[in-house]
Amino acid sequence: MAQSGDNAAGVDNTFRKKWNREEYLERAREREKQEEESRFSSKAKAPPIQRKPLKHRDYEVDLSSRLGKTQVVTPIAPLSQQAGYYCPVCECVVKDSANYLDHINGKKHQRALGMSMRVERASLQQVQERFEVLKKRKVTSSFSEQDLDERILKQQNEEEERRRQRRERKKEKKKEKAVEDDAEDADADIAAMMGFGGFRSSKK
């Protein structure tokens, strides 16, 4: 019994030693692997660190300027003249407005603009300054009312212009149709003159 106990102790000891060695070897390997990985990823992740944080847009997104317009689309036309929304930054065409918005708010586009998707934390001062700007805007509301009047006027003028163009187009179409009818009549006249007036009149 005592002998077997000694044996067991002996086995246990060597086992523990071996296990420790294995463990530390394993840890060393792990550390090496991590160091290598961090070296590798620091190379790969270097650009994102240099990228600027996300900035808000300083222009208005134009989604509707080409609405209702007719355009001939050929597959050999440059991308900017293809159907859909063209992004000059990424040189790609997005098929509809929702996807276009997704695109310009997306990672790929922001990356092309040199921005990461990280948002900079605003400082207290920045927030206070922003409040000041907004307050001033409220105080000068008479100015913004004038602004509103101007905008309404502009919109009315645009609407007027659109109506005028529509009328013009209708007139143009009528004229084209009249010319066609005239041509048909002339053909009929000539046919009648030459003695075979049956082509058109037979139906009447």
Ligand SMILES: [Zn+2]
């Ligand atoms: Zn883009």
